[in-house]
Amino acid sequence: MLFFTQCFGAVLDLIHLRFQHYKAKRVFSAAGQLVCVVNPTHSLKYAPTRCAAAQASTEQGILPPCHHPEAVHDPQLVPCTCPLFSCPWEGHLEVVVSHLRQTHRINILQGAEIVFLATDMHLPAPMDWIIMHSCLGHQFLLVLRKQEKYEGHPQFFATMMLIGTPSQANNFTYRLELNRNQRRLKWEATPRSILECVDSVISDGDCLVLNTSLAQLFSDNGSLAIGIAITTSKVHSSEAEM
């Protein structure tokens, strides 16, 4: 009996996911983009001040690990960059992606333009929605975080990090786009390197920021569809004419 109840639950879940996928496709069908349904994960290592020291060193041009700084002796080794779990792993930059996939089960998607469909936006902060995105010969980490910077006022922060060095990151531009109810919000920026620590990017507010009312305006039945595009960097047209 329990087995049949579980089967029925699983089928319902599948139907629900399929329905969400279909809805996102309707909205972002323009370029036949891939839609990826991303469920939230409660961050197990959330600590806002964790990266203060790391950030200070980054500003001085040194690229420290995000945590366990005392453990890194070989400068070629980087710590685990997973925003969700405190993990003692460290390794070369080239194997960060396979570590994130295998150990932390973070999905990876291919394609220049994809749709990130974050479900269950109503769940209480802190919460993270994470995927990796493979594109233009590199891998990127997309993080959407629900966090209460000011107590009782959760906000959503979305950013894209290159799994690579800061100088490699400067070669790209990423775009996050929300589009619903005759409203459109676009954020374009150069991705930051994963070595700079996602927590400090979010605490600096140098990313797409949504307060709860805007997130609700762009959500559909508790899910937020974010269109993502990555291009190789060109100097923004109006700045180039300076």
Added chain:
Amino acid sequence: MLFFTQCFGAVLDLIHLRFQHYKAKRVFSAAGQLVCVVNPTHSLKYAPTRCAAAQASTEQGILPPCHHPEAVHDPQLVPCTCPLFSCPWEGHLEVVVSHLRQTHRINILQGAEIVFLATDMHLPAPMDWIIMHSCLGHQFLLVLRKQEKYEGHPQFFATMMLIGTPSQANNFTYRLELNRNQRRLKWEATPRSILECVDSVISDGDCLVLNTSLAQLFSDNGSLAIGIAITTSKVHSSEAEM
């Protein structure tokens, strides 16, 4: 002596304004857009709950005045829509623009694309930056407001209102664009009618919202340049394909 000191002050002010104008032009020179330097005004009538009743009636399809509801007997008359001052004036929608220009000294600019250069962004909330914008045969009111929704955490809210009815407003789309430091933020929406009350649009958060850190990233020396474009409405491309 006092006269010479004042003259010298005035010349310095002019040089400062000219410099700001030049800087904004450098950033937004692409389409030969008009740059309008807008100084802040401390709102003299700020009261967040003022429009609660008005908003409730608007949701029921009635368009009430924003304040002094008891004074409006002729349904063709609308109250003064100036977001800055509590003003007992009321008149027909067609003469709101001339009232705002003459009585409240709000500037009006012509052109489909203009740059709104808000100065002195550091001044404490509540503060408003306001101009009117004449375009496509209609007049729009652009309001940038610095306000503390949460005590100690000022935010910036920018919206565009049509000086006309809600059904006329549905024919347009406005775009606000910030562009600096290899970051770009765009907000596109249908303007709301001035009859819906700017205070309720801002308290709903249905507008471009910037927290202090983002506003600083986009500001240059305390001034924020917002590129503004108005077009006649077409259903957003990806929604049209639904």
